[in-house]
Amino acid sequence: MTTTDIPAKPARAKSPAPPRQQRGRIRREGAAWVFLSPWVLGAVVLTLLPMAVSLYLSFTDYDLFNAPRWVGLRNYVQMFTEDPRYWRSVGATLMYVVIAVPLQLALALAVALALKSMKRGKSFYRSAFYAPSLLGASMSIALVWRAVFNDGGTVDNLLSDIGIHTGGWVNKPGWALLAVALLTVWQFGAPMVIFLAGLQQIPVELYEAASVDGASRKRQFISITLPMLSPVLFFNLVLQTIQAFQVFTPAFAVSGGKGGPADSTLFYTLYLYDRGFVASHMGYASAMAWVLLLAIGAVTAVLFRTSRSWVFYANEGER
Amino acid sequence: MPGNRTKWSCATVAVLTLSVLLTGCGGSDESSGGGRTVLRYTWWGNPDRAARTQEAVALFEKEHPGVTVQTSFAGYEAYKQKLATQAAGGDAPDVMQLDYRQIDQYASGGILLDLGKQKKALRTDAIDSGLLATGVVDGTQYAIPQGRGTEAVVYDAEQWKAAGVALPRKGWTWDEWADAMRELAKKAGKPGSIDPGQSEDCFEVWLRGQGKSLYTKDRDLGFTADDLTRWWTFTDKLRRAGAVSSAEQTTQLDGSVENQPLARGKAVADFNWDAPSSGFTAIVGEGLTLAPMPSGSDGTPGQYFKPSMFMGAAATTEHPEESAEFIDFMINDEKAAAILGASRGIPVNEPIRDDIGPQLKDFDKVVADYQDSVDGSLRTPPKAPPSGDTSLQTTFQRDYDQVSFEQMTPREAAEDFITEAKAELRS
Numbered sequence: 001m002t003t004t005d006i007p008a009k010p011a012r013a014k015s016p017a018p019p020r021q022q023r024g025r026i027r028r029e030g031a032a033w034v035f036l037s038p039w040v041l042g043a044v045v046l047t048l049l050p051m052a053v054s055l056y057l058s059f060t061d062y063d064l065f066n067a068p069r070w071v072g073l074r075n076y077v078q079m080f081t082e083d084p085r086y087w088r089s090v091g092a093t094l095m096y097v098v099i100a101v102p103l104q105l106a107l108a109l110a111v112a113l114a115l116k117s118m119k120r121g122k123s124f125y126r127s128a129f130y131a132p133s134l135l136g137a138s139m140s141i142a143l144v145w146r147a148v149f150n151d152g153g154t155v156d157n158l159l160s161d162i163g164i165h166t167g168g169w170v171n172k173p174g175w176a177l178l179a180v181a182l183l184t185v186w187q188f189g190a191p192m193v194i195f196l197a198g199l200q201q202i203p204v205e206l207y208e209a210a211s212v213d214g215a216s217r218k219r220q221f222i223s224i225t226l227p228m229l230s231p232v233l234f235f236n237l238v239l240q241t242i243q244a245f246q247v248f249t250p251a252f253a254v255s256g257g258k259g260g261p262a263d264s265t266l267f268y269t270l271y272l273y274d275r276g277f278v279a280s281h282m283g284y285a286s287a288m289a290w291v292l293l294l295a296i297g298a299v300t301a302v303l304f305r306t307s308r309s310w311v312f313y314a315n316e317g318e319r
Numbered sequence: 320m321p322g323n324r325t326k327w328s329c330a331t332v333a334v335l336t337l338s339v340l341l342t343g344c345g346g347s348d349e350s351s352g353g354g355r356t357v358l359r360y361t362w363w364g365n366p367d368r369a370a371r372t373q374e375a376v377a378l379f380e381k382e383h384p385g386v387t388v389q390t391s392f393a394g395y396e397a398y399k400q401k402l403a404t405q406a407a408g409g410d411a412p413d414v415m416q417l418d419y420r421q422i423d424q425y426a427s428g429g430i431l432l433d434l435g436k437q438k439k440a441l442r443t444d445a446i447d448s449g450l451l452a453t454g455v456v457d458g459t460q461y462a463i464p465q466g467r468g469t470e471a472v473v474y475d476a477e478q479w480k481a482a483g484v485a486l487p488r489k490g491w492t493w494d495e496w497a498d499a500m501r502e503l504a505k506k507a508g509k510p511g512s513i514d515p516g517q518s519e520d521c522f523e524v525w526l527r528g529q530g531k532s533l534y535t536k537d538r539d540l541g542f543t544a545d546d547l548t549r550w551w552t553f554t555d556k557l558r559r560a561g562a563v564s565s566a567e568q569t570t571q572l573d574g575s576v577e578n579q580p581l582a583r584g585k586a587v588a589d590f591n592w593d594a595p596s597s598g599f600t601a602i603v604g605e606g607l608t609l610a611p612m613p614s615g616s617d618g619t620p621g622q623y624f625k626p627s628m629f630m631g632a633a634a635t636t637e638h639p640e641e642s643a644e645f646i647d648f649m650i651n652d653e654k655a656a657a658i659l660g661a662s663r664g665i666p667v668n669e670p671i672r673d674d675i676g677p678q679l680k681d682f683d684k685v686v687a688d689y690q691d692s693v694d695g696s697l698r699t700p701p702k703a704p705p706s707g708d709t710s711l712q713t714t715f716q717r718d719y720d721q722v723s724f725e726q727m728t729p730r731e732a733a734e735d736f737i738t739e740a741k742a743e744l745r746s
Contacts, residue, residue: 065428
């Protein structure tokens with residue numbers, strides 16, 4: 001050991017600084033890569049590769065059992081021109097986004113406002129309202145939801161007691177979509193926490209000045225809270241819209257995987273799943289997935305474009 | 320030295336990362352530990368079938384001390400999807416229960432083991448050759464039929480009699496059936512039957528009663544939009560009259576007996592395959608019985624004896640011989656047959672069928688008697704349906720949803736279905 005070490009030292013001394021630094025950098029970078037490796041591996045193996053495969057599959061006919069067969073744009077053509085059920089799924093999804101997202105954000109904001117002015121028990125209520133967001137995505141809650149809104153379920157019984165007989169929500173077109181949307185609205189915890197954080201950022205002096213000027217509560221909300229909160233509102237809107245487009249579990253559980261009644265909860269992802277895993281048309285399902293990706297991208301871009309006219313950043317005046 | 324420490328921690332992290340990755344994949348090795356052979360056996364069915372299957376499997380394990388059979392089951396729809404995903408991932412269970420509608424797809428996809436090569440472990444000489452041939456695709460025996468079944472009108476005889484309506488008889492027509500349903504609705508105060516409009520199986524019986532079929536010999540549709548329009552107009556009228564169950568009830572059907580109007584106390588009768596109807600008795604109680612399906616107006620019977628289900632093995636199984644032995648046990652063993660009864664249809668093994676016939680009790684006996692009553696009067700079964708059919712069954716139900724919720728006319732929905740069916744069969 002020592003014999004090999006001795007000639008090494010003078011060699012290092014001959015060409016002193018640069019290689020040593022370089023080696024140090026390599027070593028440091030190496031360590032960084034090692035620490036990054038779980039993430040990089042995950043990103044490549046679990047995200048990038050599947051995406052590439054799915055893009056390829058979207059141009060093929062693939063039934064899981066036999067090798068994929070190249071069909072060019074046929075899946076896309078069929079989707080847009082020959083598949084009435086595809087358009088019904090687009091319609092159901094848009095309807096859902098338009099109902100669920102505003103309702104959810106309005107509720108989140110209302111509860112955040114109530115919590116903000118609360119003196120005691122704030123953290124308890126914050127956790128209590130946040131809990132559904134943690135549970136809500138699970139299959140079990142969706143199944144409970146189905147039971148609650150079913151014919152003879154809790155909601156039906158309660159409404160019957162006050163004289164309104166619905167005969168269940170989840171087995172009627174129109175009503176079923178509402179039941180699923182309510183499940184999403186109920187999970188308003190995440191946007192609520194973000195709203196709460198945003199509300200606490202608004203300087204108290206603004207409200208004090210407004211009260212001195214005699215502004216009403218409503219006036220204060222419209223002229224101070226909303227503009228000051230607009231970046232947070234925008235953030236929540238984008239996030240929840242993207243999530244709403246991808247809604248799957250609640251509709252799957254509530255309709256037993258069929259998107260019924262009468263295709264009223266046949267959301268885009270549910271129909272995608274149906275094409276892929278029930279009908280074994282993986283190529284068609286992949287094509288649908290790529291169209292969804294592009295559509296979400298387009299909607300997000302539009303939201304960003306409109307945001308210029310209504311989102312107000314506090315430091316804008318300084319620029 | 321600091322350099323060494325960095326090297327060490329790098330190595331540690333790398334090893335940890337790798338071991339985490341590897342343990343994630345290594346789970347399956349443990350199942351074959353201890354030198355025991357582990358067979359995975361999956362099937363669809365109801366809790367009644369589950370109890371009997373567990374008992375039979377326990378007996379098999381006792382007689383084959385080196386073999387453990389892990390079973391799992393689900394409802395038909397969920398099972399179908401899970402099996403397809405497993406098969407595509409190269410992870411098909413060693414032994415699996417298959418439907419007539421799945422065989423074509425699974426055999427042509429190379430998922431199934433050639434059972435003809437397992438003759439030593441798996442005896443087939445006691446099975447009627449015509450029935451055995453239903454498990455053959457392109458000249459290879461990929462699956463063994465396990466039982467035979469036929470469709471039936473399941474009804475609560477007491478309620479029916481109490482309503483004072485003439486009981487169903489052999490050879491009754493669809494018009495007579497419809498009259499009975501109207502009368503039942505009037506006198507029993509609830510719909511006579513489930514709405515058969517959503518069921519491709521019922522439509523097939525109706526179609527065959529007119530001498531037509533779902534599929535032609537060259538795997539094309541055997542009917543036109545006109546035929547389907549007539550069927551859906553017929554059922555839609557009955558639904559509007561309250562003679563069959565409402566759209567809200569029909570849309571909840573998912574293949575499990577629990578969600579059928581008959582089980583929910585919302586109808587007097589139901590359509591179902593004969594053996595699975597045993598699931599109703601646990602909910603509705605005794606007093607259920609079976610009647611033949613309505614026939615065409617000239618008396619042409621539409622129902623037929625179908626291999627109720629098959630057993631197949633995975634081409635990828637590591638234990639082809641044990642798998643074959645297990646299939647043999649489930650089909651040919653007398654003690655197993657005594658346990659299984661008619662839970663998977665009346666057994667295909669002829670000596671066993673004759674043997675257990677008199678021993679059958681409760682609903683099994685009802686099924687056996689029912690099969691005897693129609694035996695000999697039915698026409699030959701159709702060929703196994705083409706692969707696209709599995710998803711068309713669901714499409715059929717969805718399109719009829721549009722009719723029963725009055726969002727489409729029978730004509731519009733029928734044309735919708737034909738369009739999708741043609742696309743499905745083309746690919």
